[in-house]
Amino acid sequence: MISLRFAFISILLYSFGLAFFKEIWLSMLLAPLFLALVKPKSILPSFKKLLFLNIFILLVSLSAVLSKEYNLALLIFVRANAILFFTFLLFDKRDIFEITASLSSLGLPTKLSTLFFFVAKFIFIIKNEFQIIKKALLVRHFKRKTTLFTYKIYANIVGMLVVKCFERADKLKKAMILRNFGGKIYYAGENSVTKMDLVLLCFVLASIFLKIIKVNI
Amino acid sequence: MSCSLNLKNFSYKIGENKEIRNINLNLSHKEKIAIVGANGCGKTTLLDIIAGVKSRSGGELELFHQKIDSLADYKSVRDFIGYLFQDSDNQFLCPVVIDDVAFGLLNEGIEKEKAYLKAKMMLEDFNISNLQDKIVYNLSGGEKKLVALAGVLVNEPKLMLLDEPTNGLDEDMQLKLVKILQQIDKSIIIVSHHREFIDKIVDKIYKITDDGLVLIS
Numbered sequence: 001m002i003s004l005r006f007a008f009i010s011i012l013l014y015s016f017g018l019a020f021f022k023e024i025w026l027s028m029l030l031a032p033l034f035l036a037l038v039k040p041k042s043i044l045p046s047f048k049k050l051l052f053l054n055i056f057i058l059l060v061s062l063s064a065v066l067s068k069e070y071n072l073a074l075l076i077f078v079r080a081n082a083i084l085f086f087t088f089l090l091f092d093k094r095d096i097f098e099i100t101a102s103l104s105s106l107g108l109p110t111k112l113s114t115l116f117f118f119v120a121k122f123i124f125i126i127k128n129e130f131q132i133i134k135k136a137l138l139v140r141h142f143k144r145k146t147t148l149f150t151y152k153i154y155a156n157i158v159g160m161l162v163v164k165c166f167e168r169a170d171k172l173k174k175a176m177i178l179r180n181f182g183g184k185i186y187y188a189g190e191n192s193v194t195k196m197d198l199v200l201l202c203f204v205l206a207s208i209f210l211k212i213i214k215v216n217i
Numbered sequence: 218m219s220c221s222l223n224l225k226n227f228s229y230k231i232g233e234n235k236e237i238r239n240i241n242l243n244l245s246h247k248e249k250i251a252i253v254g255a256n257g258c259g260k261t262t263l264l265d266i267i268a269g270v271k272s273r274s275g276g277e278l279e280l281f282h283q284k285i286d287s288l289a290d291y292k293s294v295r296d297f298i299g300y301l302f303q304d305s306d307n308q309f310l311c312p313v314v315i316d317d318v319a320f321g322l323l324n325e326g327i328e329k330e331k332a333y334l335k336a337k338m339m340l341e342d343f344n345i346s347n348l349q350d351k352i353v354y355n356l357s358g359g360e361k362k363l364v365a366l367a368g369v370l371v372n373e374p375k376l377m378l379l380d381e382p383t384n385g386l387d388e389d390m391q392l393k394l395v396k397i398l399q400q401i402d403k404s405i406i407i408v409s410h411h412r413e414f415i416d417k418i419v420d421k422i423y424k425i426t427d428d429g430l431v432l433i434s
Contacts, residue, residue: 132307139268139300140310140368142324149323156311163354164306 004102006197007090010204015083017208023071024078027210032082034203035089038196046088053084096120101185110184117185121172122165129164133157219246220282221376221404222267224430227276229266231259236274239429244376249398249405251415253433254425260408261303263425264378267406268300281375296325299374303381305361306354314356314364315340315349321372339367343397359390366397376404383411 002010014031036043057080064073091099100120103113137157144150175181220243227240237259244250254260265271267278269291278285280294302308311317315336322332340346343363348356353364362382369377382398383391391414398405398418409415415422422434 133310135265135270136302136308136310138270139298140308140321140324141295141372142310153310153320159312160309167354 001194002090002196002200003192003194004094004099005105006193006200007094008103008106010200011083011087011090013201014086014204014207017204018079018083021211022075024075025211028079028082028207030207030210031200031203032086032089034200035086039089039092042089042092046085046092049088050081050085054081057081057084096124104185114183114185122169125168126161126165129161129168133160220244221246221248221280222406223277223279225277225279227273227278229259229262229271229273231257231262235259237263237425237429238275240276240425242423242430244404244406246375247402247404248421249407249419250421250423251407251409251419252423252425252430253408253410253412253415258425260425261380264300264380264406264408268298268378269295296372297375299369299372299377301362301366301369301377301379301382303384305358305365308365308368309353309361312352312354314345314351314353317353318349318364318368318371320368325372336367336371339371340364343367358385359387359393362386362390362394363397366394370401374403377401377406379405379407379409381409381411382407383409383414 010031018028057077060080061073061077064070064076097117097120100113100116103116104110142153222242222244224240224242226238227242228236228238229240230236240263242250252260252263262271266273267280269285269288272288280291281297283290283294285291285294300308309317310320315333318339319332319336322335323329327335337346337349340349343366345360345363345367348360348364353361356364362385366382379398382394386394391411395414395417398407405419407415407419421432423430424433
């Protein structure tokens with residue numbers, strides 16, 4: 001198991017390393033390939049997520065193609081996919097709250113990591129509320145049409161999402177006051193360095209430095 | 218006797234690992250039953266599957282003599298199913314009481330005047346006409362439950378699925394709900410922990426166990 005601390009360090013090194021070069025090289029795929037070998041069950045879910053995000057990546061690449069910057073288009077496409085695939089493999093099956101709470105173990109200011117935690121919590125809440133509304137629409141047989149009634153219901157849904165989020169925020173505030181929240185989220189996750197962490201770091205460094213020292217793979 | 222629901226060797230998953238198997242149930246027309254079981258045993262999930270919100274993992278499901286093989290098959294029977302949420306807040310799709318009760322009718326394409334008239338009559342039947350212009354979120358728990366029930370009944374479903382209907386209701390409100398449900402001449406499945414309440418309404422009580430659905434009373 002790769003520790004979250006090392007996962008963050010790896011992703012930062014890897015994405016910055018790739019971002020500073022203006023060309024594609026084969027060894028840049030070493031780190032994602034290593035992770036794919038270590039976590040074979042995460043490959044398919046990661047690819048599915050990647051497939052969806054490629055709608056946006058392709059749009060950006062397409063804009064480069066339209067201005068006849070073919071190499072740039074390819075670079076954007078490969079680089080973005082490599083970084084995202086590496087990220088998805090790293091964080092697959094890791095809980096979003098665990099990920100955000102573990103930011104404090106990286107030495108990030110407490111307030112910043114707490115802020116990230118609550119951002120994640122609210123994304124989770126909004127997603128949950130949206131799922132509930134979707135269920136209500138389904139069981140109440142909502143039929144989408146191009147009528148004023150349909151648009152009114154859509155407007156209601158957006159309004160209700162806002163109201164529910166405010167309500168949840170109020171409840172959270174109440175819980176914070178009642179539990180004497182001091183502005184810090186505690187995380188009792190792993191702090192030790194495993195062999196796997198070090199091997200991953202080696203692969204990440206190899207992905208970048210094989211290019212710097214001009215080893216052609 | 219005509220049959221509203223038939224489950225044969227039915228199975229479904231709760232979460233990723235747990236699977237409930239051997240569910241056999243035959244619900245006759247206008248029959249009222251209750252399903253009990255421990256927390257997390259899959260009562261609400263079973264209702265969600267019957268309502269066509271979630272998929273089953275195996276077995277046969279027939280609704281109103283129509284075989285349901287996939288969620289797409291619900292298109293023709295969805296109008297006959299009414300679902301009362303455990304938390305009424307999650308069921309509302311309009312902020313004002315009368316709009317929410319009329320939602321199902323307007324959604325069916327019924328004329329505005331007729332829809333609102335029927336919704337008002339439904340509120341009168343429940344003795345809650347005084348709430349018609351109120352905001353749903355400002356109502357008490359009991360009032361919300363009655364408004365939600367009115368919103369379901371106004372569509373005249375043949376099968377009603379009630380998820381923990383007494384949740385958060387005081388004794389007076391529970392009695393009111395008992396009287397309403399006793400008068401309803403439809404097939405009803407109630408999922409509840411409240412034995413005293415369900416005893417007054419249903420003909421049979423089933424329990425979800427590791428061996429499947431077992432008739433206990």
